[in-house]
Amino acid sequence: MHKEEQTQPILEVCHLKKTFHLHLLDGRLIEPFADVSFRVNKGNFFLISGKSGTGKTSILKCIYRTYLTTSGEIWYDSHMFGRVEIATASEKVIRNLREHELAFCSQFLNVLPRVSALDVTAEPLVRLGVERAEARARARQWLGRLRIEESRWQASPITFSGGEQQRLNLARAFIARPRFLLLDEPTASLDALSKSIVLEMMSEARAAGVTIVTVSHDTTAMEQLADNVYWLQSYEEDLCKRSLRTPPWSYPTASSKVAGCSLRMRESLIWEKGQPILLELIVRLTPAHNFSCLG
Amino acid sequence: METWLLKVQHLSKRYGSRCSYCSTLTGPEQKNRCPVCGTVTACADIHFALNQGEVLGIVGESGSGKSTLMQIVNLALPADSGEVFYREIHEYGSAAPIDLLTLDKYAARSFRNERLGIVHQRPELGVNMHFSVGGNVAEKLLLANWRHVGRIRERTAELMRLTELPPERIDDDPHTFSGGMLQRVQIAKALASNPAILLLDEVTSGLDLSVQACVLDLIKRLQWELKMTMLLVSHDLGVIKQLASRTMVMKNGWVVESGLTDQILQDPQHPYTQLLVSSAL
Numbered sequence: 001m002h003k004e005e006q007t008q009p010i011l012e013v014c015h016l017k018k019t020f021h022l023h024l025l026d027g028r029l030i031e032p033f034a035d036v037s038f039r040v041n042k043g044n045f046f047l048i049s050g051k052s053g054t055g056k057t058s059i060l061k062c063i064y065r066t067y068l069t070t071s072g073e074i075w076y077d078s079h080m081f082g083r084v085e086i087a088t089a090s091e092k093v094i095r096n097l098r099e100h101e102l103a104f105c106s107q108f109l110n111v112l113p114r115v116s117a118l119d120v121t122a123e124p125l126v127r128l129g130v131e132r133a134e135a136r137a138r139a140r141q142w143l144g145r146l147r148i149e150e151s152r153w154q155a156s157p158i159t160f161s162g163g164e165q166q167r168l169n170l171a172r173a174f175i176a177r178p179r180f181l182l183l184d185e186p187t188a189s190l191d192a193l194s195k196s197i198v199l200e201m202m203s204e205a206r207a208a209g210v211t212i213v214t215v216s217h218d219t220t221a222m223e224q225l226a227d228n229v230y231w232l233q234s235y236e237e238d239l240c241k242r243s244l245r246t247p248p249w250s251y252p253t254a255s256s257k258v259a260g261c262s263l264r265m266r267e268s269l270i271w272e273k274g275q276p277i278l279l280e281l282i283v284r285l286t287p288a289h290n291f292s293c294l295g
Numbered sequence: 296m297e298t299w300l301l302k303v304q305h306l307s308k309r310y311g312s313r314c315s316y317c318s319t320l321t322g323p324e325q326k327n328r329c330p331v332c333g334t335v336t337a338c339a340d341i342h343f344a345l346n347q348g349e350v351l352g353i354v355g356e357s358g359s360g361k362s363t364l365m366q367i368v369n370l371a372l373p374a375d376s377g378e379v380f381y382r383e384i385h386e387y388g389s390a391a392p393i394d395l396l397t398l399d400k401y402a403a404r405s406f407r408n409e410r411l412g413i414v415h416q417r418p419e420l421g422v423n424m425h426f427s428v429g430g431n432v433a434e435k436l437l438l439a440n441w442r443h444v445g446r447i448r449e450r451t452a453e454l455m456r457l458t459e460l461p462p463e464r465i466d467d468d469p470h471t472f473s474g475g476m477l478q479r480v481q482i483a484k485a486l487a488s489n490p491a492i493l494l495l496d497e498v499t500s501g502l503d504l505s506v507q508a509c510v511l512d513l514i515k516r517l518q519w520e521l522k523m524t525m526l527l528v529s530h531d532l533g534v535i536k537q538l539a540s541r542t543m544v545m546k547n548g549w550v551v552e553s554g555l556t557d558q559i560l561q562d563p564q565h566p567y568t569q570l571l572v573s574s575a576l
Contacts, residue, residue, distance in 0.1 A: 023566035024573060065555065067562040091541055091555055092346065112515055112537050113508040126519050 009077065010180065010211050011040040011063070016072035018058055032058045036072070038230050045206050045225050046213045050232030056215040059232075060182045062087070063213070064104045065094045079179055099127065104182045105173035109165040111157055117143065117168060118153045124176040142171040145201075147194060162189045167198075174201055181205065183214040187221060195221060298389055299382065300524055301345040301368070301492060306377030308338040308363055308548075323549035323567070327358055336548040337363035341377070343543055343553065345492070347384055348522040352539025352556060354530060354571065360548040361528040362416075365496050368526065369413050370395060370403045381410070383491075408438040412485030416497035418477035421484065422469050428455075429465035432484050439488035454483040458513060475506030482513065493517070493525045499534055514538055532575040536560055544568045 017034040021027065032055030040046045048056050061067040063074055069087035078084050078097055086094070098104075103124075111120050118139050125135035143153055146167040152160070157168050166189050173181060186202070187195045195218075202212060203225055216222050223229065311334035317325065321340075328335050337360045345351050353361050366372040368379060374396055383390040398406060415421040422431050432451040433441075441447050452462040458479040469477060478498060485493055495514070499507040515538060517523045527539055535542055536556060543553040544565065552565040563569045 020562075021564070023569050061561070066557045068554075068558060068564065094555060095349075095540060110536070112511055114512055115515075123519070132520075 008042050009039040010042045011077070011213070012073075012075040013038050013059075013063070014073045014075070016059065016062060016074065017070050018055070018062055018067060019070040033232065036232070038228075040211060040213060040228070042077075043206065043209045043211055044227040045202065046211075046228050046230065047219070047222050047226040048213065048215045048230045048232060049217065049219050049222075052217075054232040056232055057184050060104070060184055060213065060215055064098070064102060064182055065089075066104070076180070101179040102182065103173045103176065103178035103180070105169050105184060105186060107166065107169075107185045107188060109157055109160075109169050113158060114156060116154045117148065117157045117160070120157055121168060121171045121175060124172055128176055138175060139171070142175050143168075146171055146197060163191065163194065166190060167194060170198060170201070174205060177205075177208070177210065179210065181210055181212045181214075183212060183216075185216055186214060187216065187218050199225060298347060298384060299344040300347045300384060301526075302378075302380040302382075302392070303341055303343050303368070304378045304380070306338055306341040306364070306367065306379065307375045308360075308367060308372070309375055310335040310337065323546040323551050325547060325549075327547050336360075338367065338374070339548040341550055343550070345524060345526060347524055349541065350518055350525045350527055350539045352535040352542040353526070353528045353545060354532065354535055354542060355545035356530065356571075358547075359545040361530075361545055362496055363548075364545075365413075365494055365526065365528050367396075368492075369411060369494055370398070370407050381406075381491075408435065409488055410491045411494060412488070412490035412492075413494040414478070414481045414485050414496065414498050416500055418469075418474060418481055421481040422477055424469050426469070427466045428460070428469055428472065428480050431469065431480060432487050435484050435487040450487065451483075454486055457486070458483045459509065473506070475502050475509060478502065478506075478510055479513065482510075486517075491524060493523050495525055495527045495529075497529055498527075499529070499531065511537060532560065532572065544571065 014037050016036040018032055020030040020032070022030065032053070036055075036059060038046075048059060050056055058067060062069050063076075063086060065086055072087070074086040076084050076086050076097070078101055080096060080100060081093060084093060084097070089097075118136055121139035121143055122132070122135035125138060126132060130138075140153070144150070148160075148164055148167060152164075157165055160168065166186075170183075170186060173183065183202075187198055190198060199221060202214075206212060206225070214222065219229070311329070311332060313334050314329060314332035316331040317329035317334055317336075325336065327337075339360075341364060343351065353364065355361050363372065367374045377396070379395045380392040381395050382392040395403070395406065413421065423434065426434065429448065429451045432454055433447045436447050436450060441450070448465070451465060455462045455465065460476060460479055460483065464472075469480065472480065482498075498514070499510055502510065511534065514525070518525065518538065525538075527535070529535055539556045541554065542556045542559045544551050544559065544563075544567065546567050552559065552563065552568050559568060560572055563572050
């Protein structure tokens, strides 16, 4: 892949905000994150990390359009339609993108009962019109690679253990070689050997030009691969980190969690590989008036 | 890029003469039955487009007008107002759309026989219990102008194999079949004339779990391998989640929300959809 191509952004997220309106709880509003902006270059491995409940998975789901975006824009540079704004694109466009370009690998497996693990894995290929026999042959390769016992390939994945289900999910995500992969905690319930295989699969996919956005707590394993790391923060976390300093501005009430503090601040938390910049450092170096807009 | 096959616009169906009170109400807050004049609203101003190869799910509580909508699309029930456009799609492009509701009864019947296949909730509605199983499937083929007995039996046996029914039971009485098997007989019958659109009305309600899994598996295969276009009515969100790519939520005859199935199930916007999703097992 040429270097120029690699530096082109394939995904641009601008001021993304999501609010859940819970009508059943007297119209309560929940805001997992607000004002999230980042860009992902073609063929890059982008890691989103942060504490539980900061809205990491929600960002992925917004990109996959499982969640509707409250405000902000998500621009995806698609192969089929050119630049597409995912938050407002038609359902037809999204369905086409999901079928041919985007893949989402969730932490949970959700399949029809009675369908064998082999057929579940082959499904994305069959959908693309690959012959069933060939799709099964390729599914066998992936299941073998992910160390799922051959004796169980004909069984329904509902009977599998958590780790096996997760590996099956990953096989389903990787098998059709999508252009853009969204992985939600891909290594969460895996043992060390499986984890290394999954990491190897990811680095192979990246070498083949697949762009990967992943959400993970396992930063030590992922950081070897990641081109960029995006650290999502809650207000509370921000407060803890800066407790040594009296904030010159007032915080909004802690009822709603908002990722990070201001756009400027979070942008600085994305560091290029090998050059981490500490939050404390930025706080000390940045004049207070830069944050006064928050008040 | 897929194109629409069926487009429904402004479709309404009411039973009774509307009064000045209920004609001012425009929304699902309105009850099914008007308290003043007793007019029952089955479908109110429904819009949707069904694309080729797509499965559109329709969910809602009992009495929300799902089956009425299905019957109107099946041309078995006249609508009060609105249009149901159908567009034939060939390899080279698509024909001019026709409004199905303006067809005369002969044209409507032949359209239904050749282009539509329906599977009812109760097998007795779709299967003629006085004919053998083979006779039931053959009936549909005869209506679609098949005349050669040998070929009709051949096609029937093929359809029985496709729906996992034992082909040697082709001449058996439907009374000797279980509910799940009768449901598959209905599916075989619906598929007989290679329909452009398959209408599935609560296909799995009332079936036990193992039979339900067989029927779902069969529908999923039709969806993947034959790229069948389907309209799927169900009140079971699990069925919708597995089969439909897009979902429409109905309440009191109105469509309250529509979108991609995973979005409807994981990020419902309308209070009624949130209630529905939170009540699912």
